[in-house]
Amino acid sequence: MAGNSNLHMSRNDKADEFYTQLSLIESELKHYRQHFRGKTVLCNCDDPYESNFFKYFAMNFNALGLKKLITTCYAISPVTGKEFQYYMDNGGQLSFVPSASSAPVQEENERKPYKVEITEVTDENGDGRIDLSDVEYLMRNKKNTMTLLEGDGDFRSPECVELLKEADIVVTNPPFSLFRDYVALLMQYNKQFAIIGNQNAITYREIFPLIKSNKIWLGYNNGHYWFMVPDSYEEKKTDFKIDESGQKWRRMGNICWFTNLDIEKRHENMTLFRTYSPDIYPKYDNYDAIEVSKTADIPCDYDGYMGVPITFMQYYNPEQFEIAGLDDHRVEWVGHGPRLNGKVKYRRVIIRRKQVNTNEN
Structure with missing residues (x-):
C-alpha cells in the first residue's frame, strides 16, 4: 500500500x-x-x-x-x-x-x-x-x-x-x-x-x-x-x-x-509444480477462467484460461504462455473485473499455457 x-x-x-x-x-x-x-x-x-x-x-x-x-x-x-x-x-x-x-x-x-x-x-x-x-x-x-x-x-x-x-x-x-x-x-x-x-x-x-x-x-x-x-x-x-x-x-x-x-x-520457463483441483482453483462468476491468486501457484496440468496477478509479468515467457487479456480490457468486463463468489478480484491478467512440459510434472 x-x-x-x-x-x-x-x-x-x-x-x-x-x-x-x-x-x-x-x-x-x-x-x-x-x-x-x-x-x-x-x-x-x-x-x-x-x-x-x-x-x-x-x-x-x-x-x-x-x-x-x-x-x-x-x-x-x-x-x-x-x-x-x-x-x-x-x-x-x-x-x-x-x-x-x-x-x-x-x-x-x-x-x-x-x-x-x-x-x-x-x-x-x-x-x-x-x-x-x-x-x-x-x-x-x-x-x-x-x-x-x-x-x-x-x-x-x-x-x-x-x-x-x-x-x-x-x-x-x-x-x-x-x-x-x-x-x-x-x-x-x-x-x-x-x-x-x-x-x-x-x-x-x-x-x-x-x-x-x-x-x-x-x-x-x-x-x-x-x-x-x-x-x-x-x-x-x-x-x-x-x-x-x-x-x-x-x-x-x-x-x-x-x-x-x-x-x-524472457526465454526462461517458469517451474510449475502445483496440480489442478477445482476445489483449490475455482472459476470466476463472470468468465470461464480459474482464479490463481499467486503466481507461484499456477498449475502445471491445466490447459484452460487462468486469472493471475500482474506480478506474473515478471516471469512471463511468451514461449510458455499466451496472454488472452486483462480484466477491464475484455469488453464483457469493462468497469467490473473478474468476480469470485460475488466479490471483485484485484487486477488479473488472463493467461493460458502454450505447451505441456512433462519435466514440470
Missing part, C-alpha cells in the same frame, strides 16, 4: 524528480551489455552531470563499445547545475567550471537546459581507469560537445525528438506521470529502450496491448527502491529518509524495468 500511495503522489508531483541510484542501474544493465556495442545511447530525462545514467554510460563508454552518448535535462529540474557548474565563455560556448576555479557560475534562476554529446572517453588523469574523476576532462576533448538547448529540454520538444531519432537505444527513468506519453514516443519512432516505471503501468490501456503483443516486456529487477529527491520534497512519515549529507531519499514501491531488448530472462 505504501508503494501505491507513493505512486499516486508522484503522479501529482509535476516535477517528477526521482533520481535513480547507480547500483540499481548497474544491476539491471549488466544483462544488456551485448546490445550496446556500436550504438548511440540517449538519456533524455537526465541532467548530464547529475544523473547516474550519465555516470554509468560515461564510466563504461569504452567497455560497452558505445558509438555515442547523448544526455539532456529539463529546464525546471531542481538539481540542474547543482553538482556540475557551467558558464558561457567568451566564444559563446558552454564550459565547465574546473575544480577550485574562480570562473563565474550560473545563478539558480539563470540555469538553462543543455545537452552533452560524448563520442570519446579517455583516461585523461592517467590512473589506469575511466571513472568520474575523468568527467572534467571529457569536455576538453573536441570530439565531445556541451551546448544549450533552444527549448526547455522536454523530451517531447522538437529538438529532443531529433535527438531521439538519432539514438539507437534509450535508457532513463522517465517521469511517472508522463509514462504513457513517453512510451508512445518511443514506439512511434521504433526505438529500443530500457526504462524504469511502476509495475501498475502494466495495466494502462496504452501499455498493456504492447505487452500482450510482445512489443514490451519486463526486465530483471523489480521491487522497492530508494530514489534521491530534491530539497523541496515534502518529508514523509514512511519510506523517507535524510542521509548524513542532508540528501533526501524516498522509497518507491512496485518499481520495475520495461524494455524491448531481448534478454535471457
Whole structure:
C-alpha cells in the first residue's frame, strides 16, 4: 500500500524528480551489455552531470563499445547545475567550471537546459581507469560537445525528438506521470529502450496491448527502491529518509524495468509444480477462467484460461504462455473485473499455457 500511495503522489508531483541510484542501474544493465556495442545511447530525462545514467554510460563508454552518448535535462529540474557548474565563455560556448576555479557560475534562476554529446572517453588523469574523476576532462576533448538547448529540454520538444531519432537505444527513468506519453514516443519512432516505471503501468490501456503483443516486456529487477529527491520534497512519515549529507531519499514501491531488448530472462520457463483441483482453483462468476491468486501457484496440468496477478509479468515467457487479456480490457468486463463468489478480484491478467512440459510434472 505504501508503494501505491507513493505512486499516486508522484503522479501529482509535476516535477517528477526521482533520481535513480547507480547500483540499481548497474544491476539491471549488466544483462544488456551485448546490445550496446556500436550504438548511440540517449538519456533524455537526465541532467548530464547529475544523473547516474550519465555516470554509468560515461564510466563504461569504452567497455560497452558505445558509438555515442547523448544526455539532456529539463529546464525546471531542481538539481540542474547543482553538482556540475557551467558558464558561457567568451566564444559563446558552454564550459565547465574546473575544480577550485574562480570562473563565474550560473545563478539558480539563470540555469538553462543543455545537452552533452560524448563520442570519446579517455583516461585523461592517467590512473589506469575511466571513472568520474575523468568527467572534467571529457569536455576538453573536441570530439565531445556541451551546448544549450533552444527549448526547455522536454523530451517531447522538437529538438529532443531529433535527438531521439538519432539514438539507437534509450535508457532513463522517465517521469511517472508522463509514462504513457513517453512510451508512445518511443514506439512511434521504433526505438529500443530500457526504462524504469511502476509495475501498475502494466495495466494502462496504452501499455498493456504492447505487452500482450510482445512489443514490451519486463526486465530483471523489480521491487522497492530508494530514489534521491530534491530539497523541496515534502518529508514523509514512511519510506523517507535524510542521509548524513542532508540528501533526501524516498522509497518507491512496485518499481520495475520495461524494455524491448531481448534478454535471457524472457526465454526462461517458469517451474510449475502445483496440480489442478477445482476445489483449490475455482472459476470466476463472470468468465470461464480459474482464479490463481499467486503466481507461484499456477498449475502445471491445466490447459484452460487462468486469472493471475500482474506480478506474473515478471516471469512471463511468451514461449510458455499466451496472454488472452486483462480484466477491464475484455469488453464483457469493462468497469467490473473478474468476480469470485460475488466479490471483485484485484487486477488479473488472463493467461493460458502454450505447451505441456512433462519435466514440470
